Amino acid sequence: MFFDDISIKEHLKIGENPNQIYIAPHPLLRKYIAHYTISFPDKDEIKKGSECITDLTLIPDSSGCIIYTYENNKISSSIWGATTKTVIVKKDFDLPKIRFFVEFMPGGLGVISGIKQSELCDIQTEVGQVSKVLEAALYRAMEVSNNVDDLIYMVDTIFLRIIEKNKSQHEVITSALDIIKFTNGILTVKQLSSENYVSERHLNRLFNEYIGVSTKTFLRLARINYSMNLFKKYDYKSCLNISQVLGYFDQSHFTHDFKHICGVSPDAFLKNMSDFYNESFKY
Template identity: 25%
Template sequence: MESVARGVLYPGRHAEVVETRRRDPSPEAARFVELYWHVRWRVDEPHDSKVLSYPSVHLVFEEPEPRIYGVVRDLFVRRLEGEGQVLGVKFRPGCFRPFADGPVSAYTDRVVPAAELFGPEVAAVGRAVLAKQDTADLAKLAEEFVLSRLPEPDPVAEDVAGMVERITARPDLFRVDEAAEALHVSTRTLQRLFAEYVGASPKWVMRRARLQEAATRADAGDPVDWAALARDLGYFDQAHLVRDFTATVGVPPARYARS
């Protein structure tokens, strides 16, 4: 078990009030599930948790009801008040599609009651999950529920998961045609598969990987050569990186690094 940090903005400030833990899925669930994450907080005043989300769909056991969170293309902000906890099931990119009744893009930038897809019994599971305190116990109940709902394996979903993994590991990839060439598919096929299975375009996935890498470098605490980083990430120049980062995070990367 380890903490989950990448993608969380202002991680030092976040860790002061929020405890985030993770559990890996069993081999049986790992075809579909990337991990289970457990967030617990206690704050004296409201705290906005900000995250550069991954191209993943989440099933979240929370109050007042379990919900499905589609891919969030903007900055994800969750206001935390008082004390509480949530347990999330993070599906592998592309691998929520076999559970859904249509393209995953239908969930993009949306939060819907989990009962709409998994039936009313998910509410009782949610109450049982949140009655626990230990991460392993919460994750065990969540996994039992997921295993009871496992669809037939979809080889295309697994292929798409591999595609997302490959291009997010290459933050220097900047154009969709470059990604398509690296993946040995046509640009049109790549765009169609991502709309159906991921819920975000290849361009967005590549851009998000670059922004996460820039934020990770800034969070490391070491001086950052922003011009060199911009080149490493495939930007035309430093100004392009600054504009891209500011448009999503809300502040330029150098100012973010000083925060």
């Protein structure tokens, strides 16, 4: 079982911290999967016990993930659809459990699952409730892999085979996502629909089906996630500067969107950044 060996080839790593390793998927999967993540316990935190457990607020990013957890010699799974609301989880690195995450790009879970994504929006359930075949294949990979390199190869193979069978991402969605990534979401629904030569109504229908949220919601989530990355990267002290960069009419409109999505004001976020997590690899 791969949990006996968490070492991994350096060329596959795209980031790491004391409790997590971020791993690149196969190049043909990077359009659909942002990264794999291995999280493991901190021996120093285990010694401290439950007193070190704190909350971590996950910022919605309108994409899904699959999580496999190894604890007490048992493997369990869960799947999350596109998120539009913050989710609070425990920083439980003090517990003897290891997790393997598949973090999808927006729309990636739709291609893998073949399910209309609005049906999974803000839903958390077992992988088997979405696909028993996928659940069995991933469970097998967890069970027989000898190390992380083996696991990544097996999981890559599973997803590559699924993509070969499933229909590819809708060309309009592919184009729209590329434009949004290039502009960091700083454009209107009207501009995006015009760029793709479709009506706003049709574009919205496609976003609900393939992404799981409306076009307007996705653009708002993209802007706010981008703003959080700017806060972290450039150590902005003024929300006014951020709101101007993001094309907001004024600071109050930016603050309204930020609080609506994150549950706190930008100022509160800046004071407690370590209590929040957003996906820097997706935006």
